[in-house]
Amino acid sequence: xxxxxxxxxxxxxxxxxxxxxxxxxxxxxxxxxxxxxxxxxxxxxxxxxxxxxxxxxxxxxxxxxxxxxxxxxxxxxxxxxxxxxxxxxxxxxxxxxxxxxxxxxxxxxxxxxxxxxxxxxxxxxxxxxxxxxxxxxxxxxxxxxxxxxxxxxxxxxxxxxxxxxxxxxxxxxxxx
Numbered sequence: 001x002x003x004x005x006x007x008x009x010x011x012x013x014x015x016x017x018x019x020x021x022x023x024x025x026x027x028x029x030x031x032x033x034x035x036x037x038x039x040x041x042x043x044x045x046x047x048x049x050x051x052x053x054x055x056x057x058x059x060x061x062x063x064x065x066x067x068x069x070x071x072x073x074x075x076x077x078x079x080x081x082x083x084x085x086x087x088x089x090x091x092x093x094x095x096x097x098x099x100x101x102x103x104x105x106x107x108x109x110x111x112x113x114x115x116x117x118x119x120x121x122x123x124x125x126x127x128x129x130x131x132x133x134x135x136x137x138x139x140x141x142x143x144x145x146x147x148x149x150x151x152x153x154x155x156x157x158x159x160x161x162x163x164x165x166x167x168x169x170x171x172x173x174x175x176x
Contacts, residue, residue, distance in 0.1 A: 024029075034083065035167075040087045044088050048061075049054050053077030054078075056128065057075050058148055060130065064155055075134040077131055077133070079115075088101060098117055099118045099121075103117065111160075128150060129150070146162065
């Protein structure tokens with residue numbers, strides 16, 4: 001079976017408004033909380049993701065181990081654009097500093113995954129990973145945003161009902 005994924009140009013452009021103080025990390029079941037080594041932690045709803053960032057379209061097919069091929073179309077902002085707004089504390093001018101950062105994404109069911117900043121950084125992988133606000137034409141406001149990794153062959157990193165994203169570095173490995 002052929003796997004396809006395509007990220008279309010943005011369907012619309014919206015200005016990103018600065019987060020109000022009350023938006024800063026307030027744990028709320030309906031919010032996606034972005035925290036970690038950031039200058040501006042965020043707490044966002046699906047509506048915030050739809051209104052504050054440009055929306056991109058991803059048509060994907062992934063192999064589901066239990067149900068076979070799954071075809072979906074997602075809309076949402078790029079993960080990188082949202083995290084950029086939270087201002088990671090790395091020195092953006094230093095590639096090696098940026099490449100040390102990781103992102104952990106946790107869903108409402110406790111499922112989680114890890115991504116590297118290098119996967120989404122334009123100087124490295126430049127992967128168009130989405131925080132989906134709609135799937136197959138239906139808004140995800142009630143269900144919560146979904147992580148969409150169009151380049152993945154299977155859907156294991158498609159995290160549903162995202163509750164949190166942590167951004168930061170881990171300790172370096174011990175020297176032998």
